[in-house]
Amino acid sequence: MVNEELVEVFKALSHPIRIDILDHLKSQPLTTGELSEKYDVSRYAIMKHLGVLVDANLITIRRKGRLRVNYLNVIPLQVLYNRWVSKYETPHANSLIAIKNLVEERKDVKMEQTKEIKVDSFQIEQEIVIQAKKETVFKALTEDISSWWHFRVGEKDSKLILEPKLAGRFYEDWGNGEGALWGNVTYYKRNEEIRLNGLLGMSGSVNSSYSYKLIEDGDRTVLQLSHQAVGILEPHWEEAHRHGWNELLAENLKEFVEQK
Structure with a gap:
């Protein structure tokens, strides 16, 4: 920045x-x-x-x-936060804040005999500006995805593959026919937009869809991410996915493309 x-x-x-x-x-x-x-x-x-x-x-x-x-x-x-605020953090201050939060949370704890099942949803919208042409960014999103998508279900060196076509799979290949499915392509327009359905680390009764849309702005590309999920969601999943998308796109993908 x-x-x-x-x-x-x-x-x-x-x-x-x-x-x-x-x-x-x-x-x-x-x-x-x-x-x-x-x-x-x-x-x-x-x-x-x-x-x-x-x-x-x-x-x-x-x-x-x-x-x-x-x-x-x-x-x-x-x-x-990464480039400014975190430089001024101190471990002692963080420890005291954590203790304060823990004590305050315990004051409000209520014992419940049953857990209510609740259907919830979230929607995440993010925009990342990348100093590269649409074609270069699109290639990174498809052909080069294993180079910057650092999250894995299995082994760290397993290969990620996104089949660039309608109904194509986005999956993690562990070899010997084993692996994990990250999503299926539901819309595919080369150098313009990709939409997928996939759980992305969630499990259970959840319907999750996400898309990448590329808009060229001179020598730059604006990458628009949209991710919607609905179902029986764990409380931390939305925040985890916000941070996860930020790490993947604003940090990993951006750095990978701009340093090529």
């Missing part, structure tokens, strides 16, 4: 309403109208705050008919 981008992120975080907006979007995506209803300021003022957040790439916009839906984009915050 260059200094100019850091300035935009710090500027965006300098107003309490903008921080509060990010807190709301962490729970779920919201339309501009839904956000405006939460504040005693004009809709125009909220739109100005959203404009600042868009400039800092902290939110992404998706149009659904006449509605503008706002999604949290955690990547700039994660990059800011």
